[in-house]
Amino acid sequence: MADGVQVGSRVLVQFGKKKFYTAIVECLHSQKPEGYDVKPLMAVLDSSPVVRYPQLKLWHWIADYYLCAPGEVYKAAVPTGLKPESETYLSLNPDYEPDERNPFKITERQAIVIQFLQEKKRMRLSELETETKFRNVAAIVNTLMDAGIVEIDEKVVERYRPKKTTYMRLTFPRGDSDRLHEAFEQVKRSRMQETTLIAYLDMSGWMSPNGELRDVERDKLLALSGTSPAVLRALVEKGIMETVKKSINRFTAADDTEEKINLSPLSAAQSAALNQITDGFRQQPVQLLHGVTGSGKTEVYTHLIARALAQGDQVLFLVPEISLTTQLSDRLRKVFGRRLLVYHSKFSDSERVDIWRRLLSGNEPLVVLGVRSSVFLPFARLGLVIVDEEHESSFKQYDPAPRYNARDAALVLASMHGAKSLLGSATPSIETYYKATSGKYGLVTLSERFDGATLPDVEIIDMKEMRKKKEVKGIISSPLRRRILDTLTDKKQAIMFQNRRGFAPVVVCEQCGWSPKCHNCDVSLVYHKNQGLLRCHYCGFTQMLPKLCPACGLNGVRTFGYGTERIAEEIQAAFPDSRVTRMDLDTTRNKEAYQEIIEEFSRHDSDILVGTQMVTKGLDFGDVTTVGVLNADTLLNFPDFRSNERAYNMLEQVAGRAGRRKQRGSVVIQTVNPDHEVLQYVKSHDYATYYHRELEDRRKYLYPPFTKVINIYIKNKDAAGCDRAAIKLAKSMIGVFGSRVLGPEKPFVSRVATYYVQSIMLKIEAGASMKKVKDLLRQITAVLSSDPDIRTSQLHYDVDPV
Template sequence: MKTYFVDVILPLAIGKTYTYRIPKQFNDSIAVGKRVVVQFGKTKIYSAIIHNVHEKAPERYEAKYILDVLDEKIIVKAEQLALWEWIADYYLCQLGEVMQAALPSALKLASETKIIAADLDTIDRNELNEKEYLILDALEISPEIKVSDIIKLLGQKTVLPILKGLLDKGVIRISEEIAERYKPKKKAFVSLNPVYEDQEAKRELFESLNRAPKQLDAVMTYIHFKRSQEKISKAELLEKSGCGSSALTALVNKEVFNIQEEVVSRISENSDEFLKEVILSEAQQKAFDEIKEGFINKEIALLYGVTASGKTEIYIKLIHEVVDEGKCALYLLPEIALTTQIIERLRFHFGSKIGVYHSRLSENERAEVWKKVLDGEIQIVLGARSSVFLPFCDLGLVIVDEEHEVSYKQFDPAPRYQARDTAIFLGYLHQAKVLLGSATPSIESYYNAKAGKYTLVALNQRYGTAQLPVIEIVSLKSDVKQKAANPYFTPTLIKNIEETLAKKEQVILFQNRRGHTPILLCATCGYSPKCIHCDVSLTYHKSSGQMHCHYCGFREDLIHVCPACGSTHLQNKGFGTQRIEEELGYLLPDAKMARLDLDSTRSKYSFEKILADFDEHRYDILIGTQMVAKGLDFGKVSLIGIINADSLINYPDFRAFERSFSMLSQVSGRAGRRDIQGKVIIQAYATGHRILEQVVNHDYETMFLTEVTERKSYGYPPFYRLIKIEVKHKDNLRVVDCANRLAIQLRQQFGERVLGPEEPLIGRIRNYYINTLLLKMERATVSISKVKEVLRNTLESYHTDKLNKGSFLHVDVDPY
């Protein structure tokens, strides 16, 4: 019998695969893509992925035996392994880091993994064997146990197959904060007590309510509308009768009305937009035909469609065709939030064929979706960037919606991949078509389309009768000089908000900074509270009454006396979403407001609840950060207010103008998405800035031409490739020395293409000092594969130098 060896990928940042020997009893069980249990180091146990099977023993070390084979069939396909290798090669990271990002935790058990019991009351212990029973007994004593402790408890190393069996039976779960699932939308409906269906009973009811006119109005309104519609919602009755919630509550208490919650679709049933048979407008049909024609000769198409032009309907029709052919489709969105609004639309068309995959699902749910995609039970996946790692069967179409979004880029930890570019390579591996969609395409994608690399399809008009919003720029400078009532809101914005609310329409206000007060400053000595771990000011959050660091999470109680000079003259500088909400509450006390930012969406279902409540007009005004800019669709929003556009435009980054144009255009696109024309008020000091003028004129083309001209002159993408290297160390002087040594080595290879080292805007994060180097490589004339090969060798040489001990490097390819 032959002796086999396997090269496995371990979920660790090590440079190579590791070779293990196969016990002869497992010869028939091994295959590339299966998980095996291995010991790495003296005590650590991991589940690893088989990358290669061969008969050659390693020369430098004696191969250990694998401990067990976990899977009956492969869980990682050949195409996935090829994708992992491409990511590791292109983004200069390790295969183990890609595996760590790609696999759900439930599929990569290790000795450091913690497990918890499921609901102990529902477990049938008669189904458990002796060892499973022991594990459950231990979980009753301690609610959370490491796998390494279970190894000691059972006195054996091969515990992962036992734990896999318990996971499959639903007896245990991977320890984690249980994240939120998709939550169905519920609506309260009002019904009249059947007792009052009789005419005589109705007459007596009217007489009894003569002294309660508001309650009488509610009953009369109900009876009037019941003649023409089957159901009346609580919100609808309150709006049409104007009776107020107290009157309605009184009628419920008198048992005149019953109120019952029902699960409803988030899709308007009488809306032509969401018919199962997708009916495209003339402009949409033209774009659809151009995409189909483009796919004949090119694998990638860019759909450049203005906001509310109906790009989603085109996506749905393309997915229909792919599904009818028996193939799979991947629909990528930049934010988990967007899945909330779009999932019902897709389920309306595709039912159970669709699965959702993102980080807010629990790890066990993610593992379940993984297996269903692997088995072909799910044909359509809707998800955020991690969806590119799923084991697709016969992938036919990849859609990357809002392809310009920076959220597609993973910044930390490694792999620091760009999901849009990864999706393009995924399409290449599966020979699938790729459609990128955006109202404000990234400069790189639009350049590739203009250069003929992608098919460019334009959709320049909004769907149906919807019109592009009217955009007005208002100067903060002149209004502050005139001593306006409030420094955050110009009289023009307040007047427009009041007019909008009077028409029973809704408002979105955009301020791209969360918290209450970004900087607290002593007016006497200039002291400002800073984080003890990072070189940043602490931001005051009114909701917690504390000052927070947005980089490491450090918190400190709000100070009222300057610790440096003892002065009580402390001033608030700057403003975040909490401050906007507070100040607007003083100006418009009757308006119902909600806030949409990272702080208000931490709890379970909070994001879905805020969006659903705003969609049902339980709030008049939504105040938010960039979350409100990303593809959300509200029918009654007619006014958008951008509190301060200068903070976006003046950000020190080569993409600041492109991103500010994109952000302002996307936020503006939330207004007037149905029959009413929307209006956008942009408050700014630099009212004559070219970006603001281009936003007002919806002039993407001029913005693109100006940007590419400047980038060509100064050496930035799409003409140059960028690779950023961060050197980190706990000692400020040592990090400078290490960065300078690395810069010397790199300049020997790449000359003037190496910029830095420089201290970044924030020079210390989590007690690590940072220095940054930037490599700029000509895209047209320099081989990036050779550059990366030289760079790998240089970085390897850096790590072996004892002078650099204690430092570590972060390499980020395409750091934007």
């Protein structure tokens, strides 16, 4: 294997006696490791590398900056289809002989497990759990293994499934004119067979002796010749043609003869912004485009992308949500055709592998539209990175590690390639705007909407007053109800925003006060009516909604509060002639669901779209004239230094969905706190005043951009052990960092997925050496690693939390 191993190649390595994993070769050397026995590589999986050098460099930067292991980055970066690994399979032991003197008594559940294994021969534990519907199937299997009835073995599983296509070819070589003449004699009585043969000769290049001879795709041959599969079968039966199966990439390379890029003309303001960005790149490789909602930032992006492609460069276009890729991909496909690739987690493993291999196979000019995982793709000639809606917290990965921010990683990736970067937003993050105004980034402003459209009017409704006047029915106030009715009468559309999914967030017994809690987390369960389930939004735990209270036995279980499911139901009842669609995590479980909902609303097959924060992010619907924020208070007053920023960004963004064409839009925000300063900034669309006020608060209380923040989380299944570990870690940190350490404290949800959680915040001056800080953190945890409370706890770091 020595000649086949290269940096970036995949190899199969052995852990323990039976486990096999895929690894990446990082470097080649001749120094034998000391202190342990080195195992040989089991196999080299590639004839050429699947990872480029800049990727490995980026992985190490992410691991170092976000305080995680390079292996954790590799696990997140490479598609599962490129990581074959062994899976544990269960089967009955054929050599098992029962002990007649001390027989093993098989329970009913054990008998069911044995029966399934007899029928299926080999099963994964997860399959056995699904089939038997036993929650404790692992414990049952363990007892059967102890008795020698069941055994396990490991099998290396390859998850990538290539796409196969049928091709047609003649059974004789080019140049055999006698056999070709004989073939035409065989088909002369069938006009369709003769037509098909002539079409094949034309498509395959047979008649050009010096040209390349190609097999012809079966479906394309049928389409061109206008014949049926039966005609092809007849040609095969006569021995004239044969079929061959080939593995193909799902995302084929663009032809040299690809159609021209058709760009829409820019307005004067857009052209000025484009020129400013282009000129700015000469001084600053990173530029911020601050454009109000509806100002046409996407058109500016397309012109920049076209210029990059014309220079032979590749482009990475990052968006925060999969829902955005759906609408953007349609717009960009019309401009760039097959030069556009879309990449996100809703694609299958095999589809992601094919995109990976497409980029790995060459350096053709392409534009990749994707969410945060797109930064890991093997770009060969990256020339431009665009991060749209750069303020979005969705760019930040929370769990598992690496807890990276794709926006910042994309900027580092661009610098490694020598590429230019453009950040775009109507509501830039405080840190980004601070860098732009202080000269670290270039700043370009688009202050007017495209084609003369105006920013929407914002009306703030005091729900306390509305309820006193009895002008609230359900969750909808009279002003919002009238606005929706006017919108429907004008044949326009409305968006209703509520950042809470499910039917009802509160379930309680009116008789005794019982409320269902998650078994694994310190949170209440949310009722989902369509499924008839109570669900935990943290760990996924579910249970049926009880008809009688399990505490007092009475019929007093009631649901309170409003999630998107309940709101959609109420709006449908209030406006029975309207067509209501819901967009949240429950209705968009697969990649087609996003497309269907957005296309349906775009075609005006739906009148009112009810959704969570998915509906706030960059969607462009021309007929939306009304936006309703049903409960702004769920966004305000969180115990977090970013709460005002998040609330302003989300409200301004959702307001920006209204009135994006000639007709002026209106936004109705319902709240019990109408005088809240954030709502006033949204009402006046005054980003500048909001920014300066927020910046002063950050300066006063020493938060980013004036400091760098690292949150350290301690998790333990034992509450007391978690507390002790957090106190010990905090004391050690205070000994090194002093008053920069805040905590430990319990977060808002202090138990998640059976683990108790404590957090410590470390605030470091912006000018300090973060490398030194992180080295000190590693030293502290290394010194404490032998402590029993620390050893039994999980520690992880969240660098630059959002």
